[in-house]
Amino acid sequence: MRVLLATDTTSNKRQRGIPRRALHICLEIGVPIVLLAAWFISSQRSSNPFFPPLAEILNRFHELWLFDHLHSDVVPSMSNLVLGFAIAVLLGVIGGVLLALMRPIAWLADPLIHFWRAVPPVALVPIFVATLGYGNETRLVSIVVAAVFPTLIATVDGLRSVDSGLRDVGRAYNLTFSERLLVVNLPAASPMIMAGVQISLQSAFVVMIASEMMGTSTGIGAMTLLAQQSYASADMWAGILLLGTIGYAANALFEMARARILSWYFKAQKQGAAS
């Protein structure tokens, strides 16, 4: 009886949920379109050199990014972002696990980690330019270093705050070390880890752009800065539009991946809130 009741309420919720979700999607797509339209119309007769008409910006957007500079500038930026982010997440999780396992080392490393975390990621870029020069490695290393800390710290915190009840289950049933790590502790910490990974993604994105604004001439960031310096306002705005789109898309992809990976967590929370 109780089971029937429970499924009844969830199906009711779902029925109310569908239009709400549709509305959400409409707003997500509709609001930017309305804003763009407003921008388009209001800027139509703009003669301000810093705020050219949107029509002109879109035109430049088309000429520059579709697909003239796609290969020369967009692809390198994107591959740096993806590669740097991936390495940072991997290092962050592995490092976090090691630090969480070895308490004494964690005590030693803690102040250092928090010092580096407190430094704004962009401020690290000059260090790497000075030590590694202006090559692509510099950009990649900058992204990795900036993006690794949020994931690392979240992993350590997540593993430390695993519920003692779940730990006891692992110990009482003599689970092996790898089972305890992979089946109990990491999944239990995963909501926290994913929150860190999201911040890592944002840091990686910021540093991807910042690293291209120093000394290099390729990449979306470099193109945008160059456009600004040569008073090509429309080009600059086109670059900003592209960066915004990429950032938005990256975050949306991340949210989708997280919803999949943590589906148990979100559903359990929803269930908890409902009962």
Add this chain to the structure above:
Amino acid sequence: MSKASIESSSFANIQARFTNRPVRLSVEGLAKSYGSGESRVEVIEDLSFEVHAGEIACIVGPSGVGKTTLLKCLAGLHPLTAGSAAIDGRTIQGPPAEMALVFQDYSRSLMPWLTARQNIRLPLRHLKLGTTEEASRLDEALEVVGLAHAGSKYPWQLSGGMQQRVAIARALAYRPEVLVMDEPFASVDAQTRFELEDLCLQIRQDYDMTIVVVTHDIDEAVYLSDQIVVIGQKPAIVTEILPVSFPEPRSQFSTRALPAFAEARTHVLQLIQQAR
């Protein structure tokens, strides 16, 4: 006070039923304290008791007396300060492979990212049973606790009573010699509690398991037990070990209606009141 009569009548019975069986769990002079120096807190002073194979023993005592501490010591999760605990004569050092645990708080003992079936399978993975044996154990465990249909459900899709059944099924599939439960039915409703108590009796019957239940519910202790270990005082000592015997099989209706049931319950209640 009819204490003597309970003891004498049931003691004869218990001797017939269990003392000819080997001692499965023995606790001798167990003491446990936390911390050291000034901040040292002595929780358990001296506990000794024995549980024979196939017996159900309930450990009762006022709240805060250290029942859960005792249980964690038995489960090998906490080291003892003094004395010893042994299963089949082997001293418990670290979690024994022959023991399975059912925790009080089911919401903190099942992994929410695993289905009921995967949760039950978790302790079996390292036993390397082979696919058929493992699957048959999982099916059987789910069947016994009445959740054959719910194996693919996640814990948060199940009611509290059903979640505790999953935790019990997990312990069953592990096929322990000793099943230890920490206030297993404390956070489920009264109806479900009766069902789970009967499930517990059923399991003992079907699997000949030795079961140790920590509980603060005196009625539950009397209903389930062959032996009640009453602990009290701070730090804790054994106040009395009370054998319990009723006509078998027990039933929620007839057993609880027996005059001997009321007597045993009154007696235990008095012991606990005194022990405060």
